[in-house]
Amino acid sequence: MLVLRGVILGAFVVCTFASGVPVLMYHEIRTPNISDTALRRDLSCSPDQFNQHLDWIEKQEYITITSGQLLRIPLSKKSIMLTFDDGRKSHYEAASLLHQRGMVGVFYINSASIGTPEHLTRSQIIEMSRMGMEIGSHTVTHPDLRRLSRARLLVELATSKKQLQRLIYQPVNSLAYPSGAYDQGVISAAIRSGYTSARTTDRGVFKGRDPFRVPVIRIHPTTTTRDLARMVMKGYNK
Numbered sequence: 001m002l003v004l005r006g007v008i009l010g011a012f013v014v015c016t017f018a019s020g021v022p023v024l025m026y027h028e029i030r031t032p033n034i035s036d037t038a039l040r041r042d043l044s045c046s047p048d049q050f051n052q053h054l055d056w057i058e059k060q061e062y063i064t065i066t067s068g069q070l071l072r073i074p075l076s077k078k079s080i081m082l083t084f085d086d087g088r089k090s091h092y093e094a095a096s097l098l099h100q101r102g103m104v105g106v107f108y109i110n111s112a113s114i115g116t117p118e119h120l121t122r123s124q125i126i127e128m129s130r131m132g133m134e135i136g137s138h139t140v141t142h143p144d145l146r147r148l149s150r151a152r153l154l155v156e157l158a159t160s161k162k163q164l165q166r167l168i169y170q171p172v173n174s175l176a177y178p179s180g181a182y183d184q185g186v187i188s189a190a191i192r193s194g195y196t197s198a199r200t201t202d203r204g205v206f207k208g209r210d211p212f213r214v215p216v217i218r219i220h221p222t223t224t225t226r227d228l229a230r231m232v233m234k235g236y237n238k
């Protein structure tokens with residue numbers, strides 16, 4: 001019986017690890033328009049489409065998690081993490097939509113962009129944090145971290161963390177590498193600056209292997225819920 005229980009427990013743990021946690025990467029939650037550059041259009045997801053994704057997430061009975069929970073993988077509940085890059089002003093509305101549904105998201109912010117045109121203000125970020133959203137760092141100025149001197153690299157990582165923490169009175173533990181650019185030196189500097197995880201733009205589903213190489217499912221303006229389901233399943237089956 002004990003052996004049998006061990007087998008069952010072992011099978012459960014393996015099964016939970018194998019499925020992993022999908023981490024979705026959003027940029028702007030806005031309807032793209034004709035005057036947008038191709039890049040901006042590609043980084044947009046309309047509010048309608050975003051709501052459809054949230055409907056699907058609810059229907060699939062996922063719980064939305066923060067980076068701290070992600071590190072506790074394998075998780076006993078079916079989990080998904082929603083992330084939003086660049087601190088764009090549309091993220092305030094996205095956070096409100098999540099909050100109305102009892103969901104959470106992780107918002108990666110460049111500290112130098114706060115309060116500038118098209119970006120979140122200080123009071124919006126404070127309110128989002130109070131809604132239960134996680135605020136993460138996307139560095140100070142969004143540089144390619146691999147190209148910086150060691151001193152400058154530490155400033156980008158440590159200063160953004162400090163500035164955001166001072167704003168929300170909460171620890172800022174997670175980082176998203178700007179443009180997904182990182183190497184071993186960047187990872188070492190992130191660890192030294194006190195982060196506990198970092199999100200990449202590498203494709204995949206997080207299976208608990210390396211918290212400084214968290215992979216993503218990238219959301220495009222054309223990503224339907226059917227695409228989302230397919231990408232999540234594909235990640236699961238890798």
Ligand SMILES: [Zn+2]
Nearest residue numbers: 085086178179
């Ligand atoms: Zn970015």
